[in-house]
Amino acid sequence: MIHARLLLLMTGAAVLAACETAPEPDAAAAIERAKPVVQVSVDTEAPDPGALGSYSIPSGRCGMVLWARAGTETVPIFQALDDGNGLMEIDGRRTGLSRQSVRGQARAKMPQIQEFSAHSADGSLITVEAETVWGTSFPGGSYVERGTLTLTGADGWQRVMPVAGIAGCKA
Structure with missing residues (x-):
């Protein structure tokens, strides 16, 4: 007990x-x-591309459209025209691009390597480089077999995306 x-x-x-x-x-x-909370500042992130939505190549002009993969879908994210203007959705905003330099072989008046600049919503500089590897040609254009799209923010952060696409001239 x-x-x-x-x-x-x-x-x-x-x-x-x-x-x-x-x-x-x-x-x-x-x-x-x-506990301290660490947040990633938008000011230190690489620019974020989005789906381009509507785009077109005007009659009598040449241009290029590049797309990325999102799961099983292909999503257009970049457009360039033979006049040196480009278009992307960057950080949720439709952004006009201005071509700064070109290199490499051109097809359908589109150079193999193009560098563009733009300003973000806060006014800081963004550069976009489209580097392509040409694929099969067809009357009036060429497929972009593969390539990279590199977006660089003013702080140097980069986002590199694999792309494919098409370049051509519209009658």
């Missing part, structure tokens, strides 16, 4: 000690809230 009482007393003491050291739910939540 004394043995059973001693066992019961020791069990009770252990339970009380455990309850005494466990933080209350409110205290645990307060500790969690007090």
Whole structure:
């Protein structure tokens, strides 16, 4: 009998000690809230391209459309015209691009490598480089077999995306 009482007393003491050291739910939540929160600033992220939506190559002009893969879908994200203007959706805003330099072989009046500049919503400079590898040609144009689209923010952060597409001239 004394043995059973001693066992019961020791069990009770252990339970009380455990309850005494466990933080209350409110205290645990307060500790969690007090931890420092690190947020990634939009000012230090690479520019984020989006779906281009509507686009067109005007009659009598040449241009290029590049697309990226989103799951099983192909999504147009870039357009350039032979007059040196381009178009993208960058950081949720439809953005006009101005061509700054060209290199490489041209097909359908579209150079293989083109560099563009634009200004973001806050006025900072964004550069966009489209580098393409030509695929099969067809009357009036050529497929872009593969390539990369590199967006660089004013702070140097870059986003590089694999692309494919088409270049052609519209009668």
